[in-house]
Amino acid sequence: MTAQDSKLGDTDGKIFVGKGDEQAWLTLALANRHGLVTGATGTGKTVTLQVMAEGFARAGVPVFAADIKGDLSGISEVGEPKDFIVKRATEMGLNFQPDQFSTVFWDVFGEQGHPVRATVTEMGPLLLARMLDLNEVQEGVLNVAFRVADDNGLTLIDMKDLRALLDAIVPSTAKKGADAEEDQFAAIRKAAQGFGNVTKATVGTIQRQLLVLENQGGTSFFGEPALTLKDFMKTDRDGRGMVNILVADKLLQSPRLYATFLLWMLSELFEELPEAGDLSKPKLVFFFDEAHLLFNDAPKALMDKIEQVVRLIRSKGVGVYFVTQNPVDVPDRVLGQLGNRVQHALRAFTPRDQKAVAAAAQTFRPNPKLDTTKVITELGKGEALVSFLEGNGTPSMVERVMIRPPSARIGSITPEERKAIMAASPVKGKYDTAVDSESAYEMLQKRIAGTAVTADGPADGSGGGILGQIGSIVGTIFGTNVKRGRLSTGQVIARDVTRSVTNQVIGGMAANIGKSVAGQLGGSIGRTLVRGALGGLLRR
Template sequence: MTAQDSTLGDTDDKIFVGKGNEQAWLTLALANRHGLVTGATGTGKTVTLQVMAEGFARAGVPVFAADIKGDLSGISEVGEAKDFIVKRANEMGLKFQPDQFSTVFWDVFGEQGHPVRATVTEMGPLLLARMLDLNDVQEGVLNVAFRVADDNGLTLIDMKDLRALLDAIVPEAGKKGADAEESPLGDIKKEAQGFGNVTKATVGTIQRQLLVLENQGGTKFFGEPALTLKDFMKTDRDGRGMVNILVADKLLQSPRLYATFLLWMLSELFEELPEAGDLPKPKLVFFFDEAHLLFNDAPKALMDKIEQVVRLIRSKGVGVYFVTQNPIDVPDRVLGQLGNRVQHALRAFTPRDQKAVAAAAQTFRPNPKLDTAKVIMELGKGEALVSFLEGNGTPAMVERVMIRPPSARIGPITPEERKAIMDASPVKGKYDTAVDSESAYEMIQKRIAGTAATADGPAGESGGGILGQIGSIVGGIFGTNVKRGRLSTGQVIARDVTRSVTNQVIGGLAANVGKSIGGQLGGSIGRTLVRGALGGLLRR
């Protein structure tokens, strides 16, 4: 389509969004400059979001959108030629043609969509501290825990891993010096204390906040298989972009979990995607509904992170569109990054409302033919003030337009329709069953139980080459018993050396291998033996 299509309105490089005295076009090449959709409740924000999502999908751009009330799910079903829809299309010179779009439903709780999981390590201490509403001291202890986990090859996957790690870094009452160091977790506790005063009281507070998160359903979010973000960035067999909908009605009951989860997704996209430069169209468009939740009471470190992601992710080919009620919900330093604007009606009943109207009017490029502040309060349902970026990257003058009608269904789908879509989903079976891999919890329990030195095979038999021989010597020193049906001491050491070296070299922490393995053997003699052996091996 090089010219305007009489059915759809779109062209090869633009999306037709609405029409007033002038037509409103969203240029695909500038869609990664982000955007903002605002307006009071009931003024048509969700329909505008659906219209934009349909336009991106038709252009072959995958879409991710949070669905707060379930209304956006209708994009997956064929639209109905209702009288008011046909009339609006005709007034714009369009011929309404019902359509539907390939859709994948996601749900953190796994109830109305495929489960969405991340590992604790992927979430990281900054976002996890935000999710748990920790203060600076508590966040510092959480950072210590993550550092200790990295240094000791303890993989943090789910909540029980994090709980076990927090318990492990608490100093043991009454044990100091050599006595503390000889305990099964002595090296972990010693390292944690080396970063600062990790107290039982602070760790206890973090544990209680974890309990709150668990009660909100956080245990379902952390785990494996973790989400592969490339599963969001697919097209269907017709070359249209897949529409990924996050079912968020229940998730929104935990606002901090909702906001942090979406920010994590943005951060992961930012970190994983390569630089793309200026593209003819985005790789992905991300709609962030109820965006004010992201900024409420956000500490400076988090605000810096948000600003960085929004500013730089456009070079990765991702467009981010915030959806909220008032423009003043978005901080100025983020607002300045949002080039494409759609403003639905606002009501000015209070001084704060009047301030919001004035702020909204000031964010648009003035149009001599419009009193922007006055028009914002006069807009009817489905009407909006629109300003999209033009070819040279500058905002067009604000125009009053009627938003075009969606082609797919307006409103929610039925549970039966949702089930049919999920049964035919391209990711069916990939995420539906949780997997509990060996991770920090199991590793710490082995240390405590002292089972890491049990053997496999006849008594006295050892394996693992040179490491097996070292294990036999150490086992003799410490009186290790070898039993049938279990790994030999040497095999345990070899296995754990491999894991520890792999994890720590990748993380730039190879210098800590000796200490980590020494902790598993227990005691200063064991650490000395292993340091000597590994030093020789790694120098070859």
């Protein structure tokens, strides 16, 4: 092994990515300033992603990445010293050392990885409306449904909970013989109408969109046990970061579900992680492949939230790397926050393509030795234009480099190899069996049967009366055993206070208030306030 090769990874706080006239090093201390990997299909983006993931893992940084075609799964197996790999390594002065990395596979559908689940409450109305492709009126009714659920202590876990709640807001039956049901839901309907005109037609449209989502696999995504994001942030016995791979070949067939799911994960990370300041390396690096799907037709409210999360999650020690074909796929206000850039070849056959190439070239700090616009169209497979942040946080001049070969296998693994990895997984058994807890659906069924306690006087003292509210607030301050996704009355009160404050404060001031309060209090109420002001992406 050469002296240079021995320093790869975290030895000197850098990741060796490639070599041209100059060596290209990604500084770990600046890796949470986010990044962008772009290039046409077949130019080497996936290999670059694997090289970067390997470097982070060597440095003890956990990695999350979506695997669109299955090619990234090879990182879990020992690399093969093929002739072209050894040749490229030798040309860079490297002694190729085959390696493999501890990997956990995840799959929303639970077929090729551990199931990934979230509760409907955790997803929240804004993201769920995006997932369902609702218009503003329909999104407003969905917000009403969530508010009514909070106020009535109805826990939203899975799809049947949400369906039951929508039926309760506007009962689907009004026939003779349904009097008992009508009486049980009268208070809920009245509460819903108090927030605005909730019509059967609008609720019916939402129900139909829920059916579309169910047909796309949404039923398997919503439920318990819900994902604990700390399971992504682990190291193996050798101190290397675990590589978490989301199997996304099937998920990508539902682009909006894919994009909204990854955005939910980002917002959950932002919500849960404490402020970290400037670290010597990130706590987690998140690769967002096919990133253009996140921004396609996104409404302004959602774009504002995306920009906010990307801007602020850096202070939580998380680096976000968008992977897409062209920098123009990413809005300028997000693109401006991506400091580490890798640009593979783009083709310029049409005037539109040529305009895109010129726009891509303009995102780099110029190098007088390179005609960036011309070079982008001339890059060979495995070559890239690279600009990483330097010690003072400014982008380096763009350089043309050959990306170093990965140490692990390039390409997909076999089903047998995947089964063996899952059998030895550190989270084996934790998420594999779904749990159907008592939630809104069961509670509403009890109301129909006349056995449930009404929202005006819960038997457990968790809401309704003043004493119950005080008790819940005390529980919120000193800690509760409420499961993630289930809000106590005290938490609802704290959140509603935040909603009121947020509505009175202009735009970005709300974010500053939430951040300040969280920093001062540091407890459950502080985190709830952050969820109201900044985490409004989940509950707005």
